[in-house]
Amino acid sequence: MAQRGVRRAVVIGGGIAGPVLGMFLRRIGVEVTIFEARAAPAEQEGAFLGIAPNGMNVLAELGIAGVVEARGAPCAGMRFENARGRRVGVIDQRDAARRFGAGLVMIRRGALHAALAEEAARRGVAIRYGARLEDVDASDPREVVARLRGGDEARGDVLIGCDGFRSRTRVSALPGAPEPGYTGLIDFGGFARCPGAPVEPGWNVMVFGRRAFFGAFGAPGGEVWWFHNSGEPAPEPGRAAPPGAPGGAATSEALRERILAQHEGDPGWIGDVVRATPEVLGPWLLHDILTMPRWHDGRVCLIGDAAHATTPHAGQGASLAMEDGMLLARCLRDEPEPEQAFAAFERLRRPRVEAIVRQARRQGSNKAVSGPVAGWLRDRALPLFLRIGAAAQARVHAYRIDWEERAA
Ligand SMILES: Cc1cc2nc3c(=O)[nH]c(=O)nc-3n(C[C@H](O)[C@H](O)[C@H](O)COP(=O)(O)OP(=O)(O)OC[C@H]3O[C@@H](n4cnc5c(N)ncnc54)[C@H](O)[C@@H]3O)c2cc1C
Known part of the structure; x- marks a missing residue:
């Protein structure tokens, strides 16, 4: 169960990190309210994304991998072609369940949001829509206050910013933090x-x-x-x-x-x-945010894109947000006070996520070329580049968080 330090958590943002964190916090007995700026669940919003095996393993730990799979579609792999339609590489994912414990699932963003919000609510996470954070007041060392548009306030023992790459939590609670x-x-x-x-x-x-x-x-x-x-x-x-x-x-x-x-x-x-x-x-x-000096201050911590926004080229932003939610809850379970939990979380997460953000940036650099010569050179290098990329991707997919392990 939760330690003496944390009984109530204010979570800003009900995208991907927020509901996953909320579900893990409920598991350790924390009362959770998510404040989401959107007026209603965004069932039709956005395009689609891939949840990698490492993200699906987090959902499996919550017992909701099947729910998400049912609303999405399994992905057998990727075939890469050049501009003339010639095959230059394949990443076969059909044996991902055997290698990594889970497969890759493609899903519409709105369907994923709806599944996570429903499952979080079922586990006792309160979600308030139309609730936009304007400022964080961390002046009282005993609690933290979220000031919402329209004048409402919410108080908690901790406030976790899951409000995406344009995070208002980041601007308000960690002044001077780099912009994406x-x-x-x-x-x-x-x-x-x-x-x-x-x-x-x-x-x-x-x-x-x-x-x-x-x-x-x-x-x-x-x-x-x-x-x-x-x-x-x-x-x-x-x-x-x-x-x-x-x-x-x-x-x-x-x-x-x-x-x-x-x-x-x-x-x-x-x-x-x-x-x-x-x-x-x-x-x-x-x-993207390649690096940030700190992800936390006092009773406030950032996770997901708010802390380490990444481009979609490595297909990892959503999965990293899910991993963050699980690991932060484990740290809050095992450390006596929030600041210690946040410091442990940042220490455990930073090397992995920063390496993936850099990897995604590199992968993106091959997608747009400036002219025919650059294109010719790129195409010559593609098979090698794709082989290296596939090996890096396998290492990223193989990562597992053990809920039973102690955080420190
Ligand atoms: C075009 C595109 C394609 C992508 N494809 C993939 C992919 O295939 N695979 C993958 O893993 N990742 C992909 N990503 C990245 C992925 O979408 C993000 O990394 C992921 O959504 C991060 O989750 P999050 O919960 O941190 O933030 P978000 O999902 O952005 O959620 C943030 C939430 O906070 C809310 N919010 C914002 N400000 C406030 C406020 N002031 N008060 C209250 N609420 C607020 C927002 O409304 C939103 O619901 C893609 C991204 C883009 C842009």
Whole structure:
């Protein structure tokens, strides 16, 4: 059970880290309230993501891996192609359950949010929607106060910021912490019905195009779930952005035209998929935080993207957020006071997550090339790059947290 230091936890953000942390905290007897800025559960929000074996193992420890699998789809692996449609590498995930204890699951973001929120509520986690944190008051050494938009307050023995890469908790409680940096790549996505596309059910086809990168997953029921990454200069403050660019006019038609232009000369099915998409989603400007001096101060701690935002290229942001939730709860179980628990958490987590954030950044750098010569050089290096990437990915997937182990 929880030690004397922590009975009530205020959790800011009900995305991925928040509900997972909440469920583990309930397990050690902590009263948990999640304050989520969105007005209601976001069942239709966003595109899709992959939960890696290391994340699925966290969900298995909570007993909800099956619930999430049922709302998503197993992924057999990834096939990589160059701009001429030639195969340059394969990562086969079909034996992931034997190697890592769990497989890779693709799921729509809204479906994942709904599953986590429902399971958290079932375990006694209170979730308040429409509750946006404005400030953290940590002046009283005995408790911490969250000040919410509209004037409400919430008090707890600890406050955990799970509020994503633009974390208000970080700005308020850790002044001077670095802002996330823009990596120069943007992301679009969508869901299409495109029966002619050569995307086998259960497989991800990843194309290193002439100018941009395209990924397509063969989802159950014949849908293609896709994303596109391309290079984009940082938006200039005060200058109007072109249609389809971040900050510019964002009709689906403008976005579609922009993506199609980036894939001119790439395998024709990419254009077919993009044209068959009723609504193009995005753009998301991809940011990361390579390192932060501290993740905690007094009774406040950051986890997930708030502490170590990562780009999606390693497919790990959600899984790391889940690992964080499990490990922080274990530290709060085993350390007598919050500050000691937070220090133990940061010491145990930092080397792993920072290495993965750097790895994701490196993987992204191959996705957009500046011209034909750079493209030719990149394509020559791809098979080796993919072999090294697959070995690194296997090490990341093999990581397991033992709930029974003592934190210190
Ligand atoms: C396009 C894209 C594709 C991705 N694909 C993958 C993938 O395939 N695999 C993967 O593992 N990761 C992927 N990621 C990364 C992954 O989505 C994040 O790492 C993950 O969502 C982090 O979880 P989190 O709970 O820390 O933050 P979030 O999921 O961002 O949740 C933060 C929550 O806090 C709420 N919030 C924000 N501010 C406040 C406030 N002031 N008060 C109250 N609530 C607040 C937000 O509404 C949100 O619900 C992708 C990211 C992007 C952008």
